[in-house]
Amino acid sequence: MAQSVYHLMLERPEFGVAQLADATGFTEASVRAALDDLADLMLVRVSREDPNRLRAVSPEVGLADLMRRHEADLAARQAKVAAARAAVTRLVAERADAFNPGSANGERLVGLDAIQHRLESLGHAATKECVGVHPGAAQRAEDLAEGRLLDAEALSRGVAFRTLYQDSVRNDPATINHAHWLMDRGGEVRTAPIVPQRLVIVDRTHALVPLDPADTRKGALYVTEPGIVAALVDLFEQAWATAVPLGATRTRDPDTGLSDTERELLSLLSSGMTDEAAGHRLGLSLRTIRRMMASIMERLAATSRFEAGLKAAKRGWL
Template identity: 65%
Template sequence: MLETLGLSAEAAAVYQVMLSHPAADVAGLAGASGLTPAQVHDCLDELGQYMLVRASGEHPGQLRAVSPEIGLADMITRQEADLAARQAHLAASRAAVTRMVAERADHRTTQGERILGLDGIQDLLERLGRAVRTEVIGVQPGIQTIADIEAARPADAEAFSRGVTMRTLYQEAARKHPHLEVHAHWLLSQGGEVRTAPTIPQRMVIFDRTQAVVPIDPADHRRGALHVTEPGILTALLDLFEQAWNTAVPLGATRYDEPESGLSGTERELLRLLGGGLTDETAAQRLGTSSRTVRRQMAAIMERLNATSRFEAGIKAAQRGWLQ
């Protein structure tokens, strides 16, 4: 029982013996407690640190046990004082953290906070993810790596457990990557919504419709991000997302070829992009695929149209109404 106060089992045993046999010397204490004299000396030192023994006036050169009513009560009083001191230290530490957070908030502009580097972006997303209450909206162009997905999974699961809803927009090319397909179905299993489209807006994550994170450089989202809180900018981002979301295809839905053209959604978008003057490389980036795939798809479209050049293919596609 005394071990709960911090005493070792051996010291507690010696203390009990001393209370029962006040005149016992070291040898007697050793015999009664089953310890060696050396161990008894160590126990007496420990009891002395807790102020549970004092010099005996009746037996010079020996120690006597302080009665439990006094010694143990004093121990509890000291422990309560230590606990109060630790609580005061904890309160001071919490106040210091609160001041630091407030100071950082004062340095942020109403338009947004610039975050440089991937580590800083991840810290920001984690902070906003912990604070989100109702909804997370995400646009994920390109192909997420397995490492990025695994790093975000615990935070997503924790948010779902709090009843947060999630809508995520991927490029249609994501359907061809097994790890993204698996992740998307996991989001669906948690109550999230996932849609895909051939082309989608720039990368963004919007929390509770009040805060957004967008890349400083859309071509390299790992360079840095802007934390946006300005209502005007947020409204524009939300409108952009909703427009893309409303025309995207829910994951799991069958996407039929267009009946009159026989084109898939990606092929139709490719014709629009190339017809607008984009290069293969730029079109591939917009579609989340490779320039080699773009050239292969365009060659197939030209064969279908019986065209000898891309220019001719564009004219024939327009004549057939494929670009409307």
């Protein structure tokens, strides 16, 4: 309906609601609803000649404006995710020392076997939902295969799975195969350039987070305290909202030509991060980071990182 109304408005810009209704055969109420949808897509605007009438804008202009609005919304959400991540990391760090093996609200898990045992217990007890964040470029194929039996059993009981990876896993066959295995069984998988710390949340009441996000080998913290679990759930939901479904193709900014990952890389490097640190944050190898920067410098016609920074800032890329 909205498409028919839009095409007619492009052909007959002088038509009002009543005439659009007559020409399309829709009711006036339906036409007004279609105009609301078109306004949300920024394809119609108030006429400067008659403020009581709407005019159609070209698809190219409307799409560019819509992309800019979405980019601004995405940037705001990503900033919120970063702030929430920092707050949750501080909260978990402050409370980690308070948890003892016999604590009613959680416990420290030292060693991979202890963590795996807890994951298995949570998987068997799950009734509604299991969400997870997995930073880094990839997971080992054997680790992914080991978890499938438990995941399959939970999925068969109707437990909803949502998994968040970094964009870099799109180049890892083992992780992609596992992601498609999940999606084939009703799970959802999304990716983002930067994701929060590694975590698993079951039924919004139990969570596992690393004791040290920088070194997950130090162990994990099993949390059931409602305040901390709620903060972790909120962090996950914010990150999930900014991520892209695995099957979707990431688009480049129509104004800058930058991908989300390239924009994040520029932001990280401009903040003073080294190539190595930025690569760790984005889940990319040092070689990939340097290749991306070389591509950006070429587009900016810059002969040095310093010149590239100046030109990127001047163009509003930072």
